[in-house]
Each structure stands twice: as C-alpha cells, then as structure tokens.
Amino acid sequence: MSISSAAPRVLLSRAALEQNARTLLTDGCTVDLRHDAFGHGLDESARILADAGAGAVLVDGPDEVERLGAVGIAAHVNGAADIDACALFGIPDATASTTEPVMRLEGRVLSTKPLHAGEAVSYGYTHRAQQDTRVALVTGGYAQGILRALGNHALVQIGERTHPIVGRIAMDVCVVDLEGADAPVGAPVAYFGTGAMRDALAHWADVTGLTALEMAVVIGRHGHREWVA
Secondary structure, rough: OOOOOOOEEEEEEHHHHHHHHHHHHHOOEEEOHHHHHHHOHHHHHHHHHOOOOEEEEEEEOHHHHHHHHHOOEEOOOOOOOOOOOHHHHHHOOOOOOOOOOOEEEEEEEEEEEEEOOOEEOHHHHHHOOOEEEEEEEEEEOHHHHHOOOHHOOOOOEEHHHOEEEEOOOOOOEEEEEEOOOOOOOEEEEEEOOOOOHOOOOHHHHHHOOOHHHHHHHHHHOOOEEEEEO
C-alpha cells in the first residue's frame, strides 16, 4: 500500500477562542499574541479577540503592528498583557486546562499490519511486541512537532479508544499499537486537544521538559493550520 504524504492537521476552534474570550476578557484589555499567537495564527486570532472586546494585542515586531493596524486592530511590541496566554488558548498547565483548548492536532491512519510477538517497529527497535497485536502507521512525526521523546511514552485516540505510540517517532509518521483492535485507513487520530486527549500536552510537557505552550508554538508553526467552527 502506498503511503500518503498528508501531514497532520492543526485544527483551531473559533468557538473555543470566543468562549475563552467571553470568560476572560474585559473591554479594552491587552492580550499577548506574540510568537504568531503562540502557534495559533496571529491574524485570525487577533480578529476574533478584537471582536470580543480586546483593546490591543502584543506582537513580535513592527511588521505585525503595521499589518494589524491596516485592518483597525491596535498592536504593540512593548508592554504587558492583562490575560494569561495559556488560559486564553486553553493550553494545559501541569495537569489540565481550565478553559477550552483552541488547538487540537489530528493525524490519520495510513495503513495497518499485524505485529507478532517479538517483532520490533521503527528505527532502533526500541519497542518489541510482547504478544501478537496489530499496529497502525499514522501521520505525524517530529517534523510537525511530535517530539522524538514521546515515542513509547504517549497515547493517541482512535475512535473511542486510546492507544500507545510505540517505537521511535519518524520525521512524518509514527506507529501506534492498536492492542488487538483494528482501525480503518483514513480514521482520525487525535494527539491532543479533544476527547480523551484533551489535555495530553500536559503529559507531553512532563515527558519532554518543554512547556505545553512552547510545544503549541512549534506545532502550530509546522503543521497545516485550519480554523473550524
């Protein structure tokens, strides 16, 4: 079976950002949208938050100030924000987020195959099956910000069940142990931000030593971003 080159999608919820804004913003407050709105995309995030009552946004440089100013959004390079960026975007702290996650990362099942007891997967054979099982090759690798350290240490959700990522994570794909189940080609694979994986970035932070916000920046900038309702 040929393998699609499709990258995982970074899905951004307009409704979640609007809900968080209603909860957190006061009229005229300043919000921090540096680092391309922490991977969420500066222009659309700024528009949504300006419509919700934000008075100004913090950005990285004069080009962003000029671009947002051209559409009537006040932007500054210096100053302090009135709202915590993690709360605004629903990025979890050490345990969970108290607001709705705006970003979710979704891959797809490319193919599945049986894996017999004793057989290994991926580079370096860091994982060997303890018993006969079935594994899925799914879109998403370190080129999209799914760090190599997460191999053998993180879960994904396929359908109603969660399954472990096994073996080393490759550039654009990783392997998931279906643990005796099966999954259709094309089935969505949730890495974080929804369902049972809602706050998985908190676990990723614990495994990698990076903050959840840092990983959101990298993933947002390297993935295919798409705003959804």
